[in-house]
Amino acid sequence: MRSMEISTTRTTRPVTDDRLAEILANPGFGTYFTDHMFTVEWTPAEGWHGARVSPYGPLTLDPATAVLHYAQEIFEGMKAYRHDDDSIWAFRPEANADRMVRSSHRLALPVLEPDDFVQAVEALVSVDERWVPPSAGEKSLYVRPFMIATETFLGVRPSQHVTFMVIASPAGAYFSKGPLPVTLWLSTRYTRAGRGGMGAAKTGGNYASSLVAQQEATANGCDQVVFLDSQDLTYVEELGGMNMYFVYADGHIVTPELGTILEGITRSSIIELAGKLGHQVEERKISIDEWRDGVTSGEISEVFACGTAAVVTPVGSLKWGASADSGRPSGETPQVTEAGEVTMKIRRALVDIQYGRADDTFGWMRRIC
Ligand SMILES: *Cc1c(COP(=O)(O)O)cnc(C)c1O
DSSP, rough: OOOOOEEEESSSSSSOHHHHHHHHSOSSSSSSOOSSSEEEEEETTTEEEEEEEEEOOOOOOOOOOOHHOOEEEEEOOOOEOTTTOEEEEEEEEHHHHHHHHHHHHHOOOOOHHHHHHHHHHHHHHHHHHGOOSSGGEEEEEEEEEEEHHHHHHOSSSOOSEEEEEEEEEEOOSTTTTTTOOOEEEEEOOOOOTTSSSSTTTTHHHHHHHHHHHHHHHHHHOOOOOEEOTTTOOOBBESSSSEEEEETTTSOEEEEEEEEOOOOOHHHHHHHHHHTTTTTTTEEEEEEEEHHHHHHHHHHHHEEEETTTTTTEEEEEEEEEEOTTTTTTOOOEOOOSOOOOOHHHHHHHHHHHHHHSSOOOOTTOOOOOO
């Protein structure tokens, strides 16, 4: 496969050094965007063509653009890290590229070859290299590749014009004072995915459907919502955008099996990392009762969620409403106020690899520049 030819047009008005320093001192998340963006377009006749890095700016879309109506869209999320020697690295970009191929099959979008995906990410991050924050303080450059249906057509069929883009945004440390445990709301009114649905695809629609459940969580004083399987409302799936982990007092670790959940790259990495750290890891169904009873009895000693944005987030407690079906009253598991030992050990091991402070024994890091 011939590699993609990328043209580069640099902005004539890059951010000033002073303004950039100000932004990187306190980047937040998803607020500021780099000077450039990557674009490549697809049609059935031409395939992928016109790959380019150009100055960051708004898109002009016809109001009848397909994605605006039928949500034929997929995306990815990954980070680039600056190491102490100022080199810049991506964490497992090939895994994001492979996942986007799987998502594109589910959303009837064309396949972008993984090599081209990685090349696009590298092209943008190299041009906007100065936007990658200094290594201190666990900052990074969040990279957002996405693919949208850009045909102007209101008929319902796969779009015959598709656009793939990459944008990037500096990201601060998710937690300023170390990871603080979050409270989860157990959603029984809403689920995020059904059998044969698109739960395993990284697509905006899954996020759109999670928002009202997140509102319910907030209204009940919780930070995040956790979803159960849609079939039986019995088995733990995941949060709106993070996978779940349960640490047992005897040292073994359980994470919900794949199927209707999103296969997180952080999740996959933790399976390997925890194994290397001496924990037996099981991928299996875990029921909500096993969770409730386990943390109450002490059999489950730590619960955490994971994903690229926050890496690892400890779960402080789980709250639920009264259930007419089971007759169960509303309640809450005992409140945990500090991140657990195993949670923090796994988090540190992962972050140390990402920032080049530990040997990359799995070959996960890819040097960009
Ligand atoms: C992206 C995402 C995750 C986390 O995946 P990572 O690759 O670890 O960032 C988990 N759940 C959902 C629904 C997601 O979209």
